[in-house]
Amino acid sequence: MADDLVQRKSREQLIKEHEMILTIHDAYFMHVANSSGPNQETKNVKLLSKNRISIANLKLNNVHTGKYLLCQVISKSIKRDALYTLIEDPEGDVERLALYNWAPRSSNSSEYISNALSTSEASKSLPMGTKLVIKKPYYTISTDYSAIIRSDNPGDVVIIDNNHNLLKETKWSTSCPEILTVDEFRLRGNKHFESNDFARAISVYSDGIKLDPNNITLLSNRAEAYLRLNQYKKALDDVENALRNDPLHPKVAFRKGKALCGLKRYSEACSVLRDLYDRMKEKTDHSSKLIMQNTEEFLAHVDMLYSENKIGKYDFVRILNEFMEKSKIKENDGSWACEMGPRLNHADFLHKDIEIRTTKEKGRGWFAKRDIPEKTLLMVSKAFEAVHVNEVSSGTHTDHLSKASRIAISAELLEKISRRLAEEPELCEEVYQLYAGPGTTTVKELDYESLRSVDVKRIMGIIQHNSFALTHVFCNLENKEENNLFSDDCGIGLWILPSFFNHSCVDRNVRWILIGDLMIVRSSRKISKDEELLSSYIEPYNKYEERSERLLKVNVKCQCRLCKLDRSDSSETKTKLKNLLKTFEAHKSQVYSDSADHLLENKLEEIVEGLCDLRKEDPDLEFQSLIPKSSLAILYAKNGNVHKSMALYKNIYNFAKKHHLRPLAHKYAFQISFCYGGIGQIERAKHWADTGLRDLLELIKGKIDNNAKWRKDAIFIAENFLPDIVFLARQINLI
């Protein structure tokens, strides 16, 4: 893993993260790579002060032979594949420590500790405050790409007592955490909460709750902290515990509504909130009025989520608006202006007439239970996790992601998913049901423990085979240069239900678009009962070599009509195709230059003809001329040959519509409109401008009614996403 992905974390951050892991009693770091462990040879290290190394001086990927680290344990421990804890050196620096093969005798048992232990058992073997000497410390990288001190040889780890000579000359800059009263825990937790440090707040409240398990304030405060971290199951557990002691507590009831909503239990959330609203309505004091107001507002939101989820009723234009607000970025560093970026708060939806079935050759896939009309909303799915390029690197995002950005984005997605599963183990099953690559055990074969543990290797496989490139709807709609058309990815994400669509390059019958982290899937044509629903992992206008290379990475050898035809091409055809595309590559940029002339026109015509000729037996599967045709249409218009330009645009428009290509059709409709405008045929120009607007709106909303409102919505979208086109269309009174 690249060194630039590895970070030394701050003391606060380390403590916070370690405590988070402790609270879930699960080892997030259970898959630390075993392959490159340190050298096991034991050569005694003399405990002289000159041999002592501090955490700050440890070098990454180094076994510090001849050195020792003096430290004390400052947290509880976890025992999984190794014993994990947090240590602090006399200088006050903190780091994570992994002790492999380390099997001290437990204080109350004669058994050696070798397997997984509960946090409290593990902590008994290495209590907080224990002073350790770690000889030859190995500083390495764990699977979450952050640093860790690792020791594989138990002989290198020595527990020293407080009278040890080494400690006599050593001053510790900090001491172990002190014991507080319940109220002190509450106040300290509140302080962390107020500074938005919810993980620490949870940890402190938890310590208080250990002392007083029924303390309503602590439970309620911890529930709110969990809510802020989107850990709804834990929030619900807390509020339910609190309500057991005070069933009518308004604040706790409100939090219960929020937790249920977060868990997508919308109707239960509605009933809790309605009940609370009715109770608060009766009261006259200020705080009850405030709760009533908040409940009313939140209830409206939950109602909306309920109808989205139940009947697929979405206000997509409003959602698009929300997306535009949330996708704004700060100019100085490229980070999101709004905290969560374009992560939208909307519900999932699944059409009742589709289901997952098992196929012979492709594993599981989506199938139609009944006939489904064209443009039916089949699914709306919120990303399980998504990572945008500006979240891993600062600076301006260009259309082409660099390899380093891609690695960083994938690493971040892995980290996010792992972290979320560590925090909410009940979600493991949902993620682990996804295909993780050949030979991976199915979710049914996993035992209870594995179903609640973070399996980094499995998650990597799942990301490899199921993640989608983030091609936000605004990327698709941007008025891009022709040669940038296919490079509009700006991150990756994982969506659960859409991951069950299998691929076909040319016979797909569903289309998805993204608004923020919402994936909206529609039928792109009529689908018959029992037909498999197929999506395209890669567009058919990409060359066969590119398609097959990309598909092989996810173990797909596509058997669609186009792939079969491409594979059956003679070597002569393949050479001709290669040469034609190469010639196009060499000439395409000239289309936009001042020197573009009739010679270039002839060249492009030759290329287009040549490409069409190669597929004259199967014109329906001739995709390669699409982009050259589009360049030629631009050139015709530039050279004043509007009729030829228009004819070519119509040809491309029909082809793009027929194959439901990545939403390009509306763009060509507008070009046709401008061509008509150019030759003074205003009625036709208006008709094609309307066609473009309709295509654009249908992309977002599906089939649209023929009422007057559609134009208003379509123009709103066009104004925001195709400003240049709208400007031009307005100049000649087309819209």
Ligand SMILES: C[S@@+](CC[C@H](N)C(=O)[O-])C[C@H]1O[C@@H](n2cnc3c(N)ncnc32)[C@H](O)[C@@H]1O
């Ligand atoms: C995103 S998953 C699709 C759901 C998957 N079939 C399952 O059972 O979970 C992608 C995997 O499905 C399989 N797959 C998808 N399309 C396929 C195709 N056209 N031919 C063969 N296998 C396909 C491949 O194993 C691929 O790695």
